[in-house]
Amino acid sequence: MSRVVVAVGASSGIGRVVAREFARRGDRLVLAARAPQALEEVRAECAAEGAEALVVPTDITAPGALEALAAAAVDRFGRIDVWAHTAAVTAYGRFDLLPGRVFDQVVRTDLLAAAEAARVALRHFRSTGSGTLVLTGSVLGHITAPYMSCYVAAKWGLTGLVRSLQQEVRDAPDIHVCLVSPGSVDTPIYQRAANHLGLVGRPPPPIAAPERAARAIVGCVERPRREVSVGRLNPLMRLGFTCLPGLYDVLVGPLMRRLGLADEAVAAHDGVVFTPDPGSESVRGGWLPDLGNVLHTAATLPATIGARVLRRAR
Template sequence: MQEKTSDRVVVITGASSGIGRAAAQLFAATGASVVLAARGREKLEEVADEVRRAGGVPLVVPTDVRSEDEVKALARSALKQFGRIDVWVNNAAVSLFARTEDAPYEAYKQVIETNLFGCIHGARAVIPCFRGQGYGVLINVGSVAGIYGQAYTSAYCVTKFGIRGLGESLRQELLDTPDIHVCTLMPATIDTPIFQHAANYTGRAVQPMPPVIDTYRVAHAMVSLAERPRRELIIGWAAKLLAVQHKFAPGMTERQIARMVEDKHLQERPAPLSPGNLFQSMPELSGVSGGWKHDGTQGRRKRLPAAMAVAVPTAAAVAAMAAVVLFLRR
């Protein structure tokens, strides 16, 4: 495999906003050719201009990842234009806030078809290409919501747990081709427009649960995985602590996360019921940032108590569990 991303051909789904848009810019800055996929052409053309300005070569291919035929056509377009695919990023995702029994069935189904089947379609489209080449990197964008669940987002969590399992299965199937890598990227709360895009049937406005991570931090991690593949990568220190806590004390962690969702994810102000972008794209909200993260001192002060609310009980629980393990090993 090539050791650098320069001159690589990178396919990114969900490239019109958020992490996908940021990653397109960063891959382009390395000199890569970037194939941009999402439902809407207009915003993809904007990203294509950003790719050109950053030094990359763009190819716009409007694609609905819910359709396996369209995803296969995306792979064929990349191969026809550039002759190979070095990196494929399954990034397209939507979200839904609702109690499981209250969510409209079709809305719930759309989350699964976009997030989970979108990754499956991507894998099925690109792995034959990777096998023919003898190399390639597949990056599936999961979430820490694939390690521990959370209230009101069961559809999203189901897909992210599934994506993690998909990665494990694919790695086993590809043991005969050691230069094909499957990576699962699992970020915590990211400053993207997904919260404005999300379907919402709770009756309450939603917001990201702090601490909120800058989008480009995740995009940099994605570029790093393309250069130095890893099985799984968690982004966010609070999420890493919660993952360890969940391993040793799942019941306590579930109760803690449930309280966090009620207090920090759902706001007190009401919001109308909405399907968000589940059934059609929302081009008016297509930036890299969702505007949730503020770099000013006031913003940091506001986030600090919320971050500590996650960190203090989690760190204490992890320390307690570590002490128990050390005691039992004596």
């Protein structure tokens, strides 16, 4: 039987791939994000896979918005089996120079709204006796980095929240709470970030494809796990942070400036922290080659060359 999946943050990045992955499995989807036009594009992508999808434009920081989202899902499909929450924003800036309103909104979006989503989802799962909640954390929920204090604070809070929730649902064996914690992923979040640092942010290597993170989220639904880390160096970074804190703190600043920031200057701006940018609602940020497109181009190249040769011969 197909599942009913609420996918929050489905308009771009990891969340957009998550929606496609569930669609390929024949699940019914409720797509939520702030950008209606992008959600309609995702709905069409899911329909192309044969999946039914409901679009519910949602600002997750608005009071009552997540309860309304759940109500729309139940009204359309009768239940919720999975809640996959990937929505997030970030900001660059030295803590004392980052506007408080930006810091607060990042925490409101990445932690408090995620907590409200968990509250809404778990209440529904408790009423039905089963369900899986997957929240998206970060390796920065286990380590720290300069110039991203709001994101770090939110993701550390989310990691602690998930651990508490996992303890609380031990009395309900058919209810699962999972955390997927990626490192650097090739999504638009870096370009869309608020920036009050003066230098453009970028994902430090190694960079994972969004499809890898999305598969981890779907995998948690099919085989629930407490936490899945996505990123080859995540365990090493966590080990250094925990076991060699002095050395870690000496190295993390220079490494962040060299690998996590570009030399390109940028004027202060708020990115998509407060309002969406429909033009940036893509899956990838352009930091890695899209291997799917590369393979498709390679497969069609002989036919393309052949057609051109025939046209010239005529």
